[in-house]
Amino acid sequence: MASVRSLIGLAFFAAIGILMLLLGCALYDNWYPMFILIFYALSPVPCLIARHFSDDLEPSESPLWDLCIFLTTGIVVSAFGLPSVLADREIIEITSCILIMGGNAVVFLTILAYFILFTGEDQFSFATWI
Template identity: 50%
Template sequence: MAGIKALVGLSFSGAIGLTFLLLGCAQYGVYWPLFVLIFYVLSPLPTFIARRASDDTDSTSNACRELAYFFTTGLVVSSFGLPIVLARKAAIEWGACGLVMAGNTVIFLTILGFFVVFGGGDDFSWEQW
């Protein structure tokens, strides 16, 4: 039952994040910030691949996972940088940039929450879903 509550909570927070993103686009009438959706899809992929490809030893450092964390960090930083670059080049307004940044924060905290809740090897994991 705890897994269902966590899944509902993560779904709600993801919907709030997407609402910020769409509000930033629709309020100003420019839909360029929707390109951050690509980063939302791509950011968990290196971690999923690294968890599947690496062995499950209890060592403190794993090169495959460290590389996946590096790529994930690059994708997350790029998703925060894209609205700033678009606002700096006057493709979008700064208010839209702020709303997209708020949406990015909520969405990436939701993705982090997903890995925290469903990433462990406890009685439930993300592999069930």
């Protein structure tokens, strides 16, 4: 089980990512990129649903896990695509897009780290590589 120190570290990095998103919006006075918060909330949902319905199956044996990974990937790519499209259509500035993309990277890596640290089973075991 992960310690309180790792939980505090994850909260710190999530706050840094959200701060980068807020700076990308506030510095350029354009709040359309705040819709990315919806993608932040939706990204863990497919994995939580798959974990609920396939407790007894291995992740490699279940087509539900494949669907979960596919949907999660679509959500994450959409979160990176929205600022790109907004910058391409000149709705937001390019520097705002760069700040938002950096914030996206930090937040999604934090969500990934949370799932790796706080799951009961180790899906990404490095012991099988040796």
